Amino acid sequence: MMKTKIFIFFTSIFLIFSSNKLVPSESAGMIKYRQNVMKAAAGHMGAIVSILKNNLPIRDHILEHANSLNQISKMTISIFPKGTGLGRTKAKNSIWKNWSKFEKISQDFVDESTKLMELAKNGDIQAIAKQIRKTGKTCGSCHRNFRKRD
Amino acid sequence: MLFKFLCLFTFLIICFSLIISADEEQIKKGEYIFKASGGCSCHTNKINKGKFLAGGRSIKTPFGTFFSTNITPDVKTGIGNWSDEDFIRAMKLGVSPAGEHYFPVFPYTSFQLIKRNDLLALKAYIFSISPVNQKNTPHKLILPIGRKIPMIFWKKFVWSSKQYENNPLRTKTWNRGAYLVQSITHCAECHTPRDFLGGLNYEMHMAGSVDGPEGELAPNITPDLKTGIGSWSKIDISYFLKTGIKPDGDYTEGLMSEIIDSGYQYLVDEDLKSIAEYISTFTPIENNLRNNGTSP
Numbered sequence: 001m002m003k004t005k006i007f008i009f010f011t012s013i014f015l016i017f018s019s020n021k022l023v024p025s026e027s028a029g030m031i032k033y034r035q036n037v038m039k040a041a042a043g044h045m046g047a048i049v050s051i052l053k054n055n056l057p058i059r060d061h062i063l064e065h066a067n068s069l070n071q072i073s074k075m076t077i078s079i080f081p082k083g084t085g086l087g088r089t090k091a092k093n094s095i096w097k098n099w100s101k102f103e104k105i106s107q108d109f110v111d112e113s114t115k116l117m118e119l120a121k122n123g124d125i126q127a128i129a130k131q132i133r134k135t136g137k138t139c140g141s142c143h144r145n146f147r148k149r150d
Numbered sequence: 151m152l153f154k155f156l157c158l159f160t161f162l163i164i165c166f167s168l169i170i171s172a173d174e175e176q177i178k179k180g181e182y183i184f185k186a187s188g189g190c191s192c193h194t195n196k197i198n199k200g201k202f203l204a205g206g207r208s209i210k211t212p213f214g215t216f217f218s219t220n221i222t223p224d225v226k227t228g229i230g231n232w233s234d235e236d237f238i239r240a241m242k243l244g245v246s247p248a249g250e251h252y253f254p255v256f257p258y259t260s261f262q263l264i265k266r267n268d269l270l271a272l273k274a275y276i277f278s279i280s281p282v283n284q285k286n287t288p289h290k291l292i293l294p295i296g297r298k299i300p301m302i303f304w305k306k307f308v309w310s311s312k313q314y315e316n317n318p319l320r321t322k323t324w325n326r327g328a329y330l331v332q333s334i335t336h337c338a339e340c341h342t343p344r345d346f347l348g349g350l351n352y353e354m355h356m357a358g359s360v361d362g363p364e365g366e367l368a369p370n371i372t373p374d375l376k377t378g379i380g381s382w383s384k385i386d387i388s389y390f391l392k393t394g395i396k397p398d399g400d401y402t403e404g405l406m407s408e409i410i411d412s413g414y415q416y417l418v419d420e421d422l423k424s425i426a427e428y429i430s431t432f433t434p435i436e437n438n439l440r441n442n443g444t445s446p
Contacts, residue, residue, distance in 0.1 A: 041399070044399065045400075045401075046400075050397075054385060136393065136395045139400070140394065140401035143401065149366070149404070150367060150439075
């Protein structure tokens with residue numbers, strides 16, 4: 001009986017710590033992964049914007065990029081586990097201190113990019129141009145709060 | 151008799167409405183200039199939900215903390231009793247109606263180049279907004295008396311008052327861009343570093359500043375390929391000023407995003423094109439301000 005209790009105690013402690021904290025080497029890996037994902041998001045934003053501002057004859061690509069951007073937006077929350085604020089990263093520690101705010105802005109990113117995707121299906125260029133800005137603003141708003149400046 | 155009276159009456163009504171619409175036109179023109187200036191966003195204390203243009207926003211600089219002033223047309227605490235000439239003197243010479251010199255944190259070094267007509271329109275617009283009664287907060291400078299003496303020295307020996315002059319060797323578009331950038335949009339006030347007295351260092355024109363307003367880094371926007379925006383096309387520049395989205399898909403931040411939101415986004419396409427045209431002819435200056443090594 002006693003043994004089981006001790007076992008449960010240590011297992012739960014282990015679970016608590018292992019579930020949302022990463023050891024340093026994993027954390028470096030997570031940071032690199034996160035940076036690649038963020039670059040991919042910027043890549044899709046930049047691609048849509050290139051099509052819009054240069055009037056490129058490949059408008060049907062916008063939907064593909066909007067889809068991908070929307071997929072990425074849904075990953076945002078999970079690529080910032082606790083313990084990944086140290087090292088070669090511009091992520092501010094305030095992310096984990098103000099987690100609910102961080103969550104809210106991430107959700108805005110999901111919502112706005114979902115709208116972008118819907119609009120891209122209809123192909124109304126004016127509306128897309130407006131919505132890309134709204135989507136970009138959610139990136140800006142998170143960076144302003146939670147990304148260190150150069 | 152009745153006919154004459156009616157004629158006179160109609161005539162008066164027409165005159166009256168012409169005056170009103172001329173006024174309205176002037177205000178509209180002024181509003182455009184206001185937005186092109188970035189919406190004077192420093193004068194609204196957004197962070198603390200302050201009233202529009204009522205001042206009180208802190209602006210940290212290496213010289214101390216300034217508090218922007220109330221520029222609503224309130225007679226007691228704002229600029230409501232300024233005459234046209236008072237306004238023009240403040241904008242062109244950096245001197246208050248009481249004869250005090252402003253510190254160049256108020257960008258009159260750029261605003262002095264705004265044409266008189268444009269300034270009068272701007273004043274008409276500012277005087278059309280609601281007055282707010284709110285006292286100004288005194289500045290907190292590192293050397294309080296140090297403010298005046300070097301300032302007066304600087305104004306006497308370093309600064310010189312200028313007018314915008316058209317460059318006949320360049321196109322009309324370029325000149326429009328040059329006028330807007332040098333005067334109204336005041337890009338240099340953030341993107342050009344300052345000398346120890348607070349004046350702009352023209353040798354580093356637009357080459358970026360590590361301690362721009364509020365201690366923010368304002369990047370190098372000369373067409374240098376490595377450290378500036380040499381890889382940006384003119385379309386990239388004008389699109390950025392309208393939307394805040396950079397060519398690599400990143401969204402701008404800090405003061406730049408604020409000034410786009412409260413002003414530049416309303417610039418008409420022709421003006422954006424002119425600005426881009428002018429900016430791409432800057433002398434490229436190599437000046438690396440970003441931390442090497444830290445990736446996003």
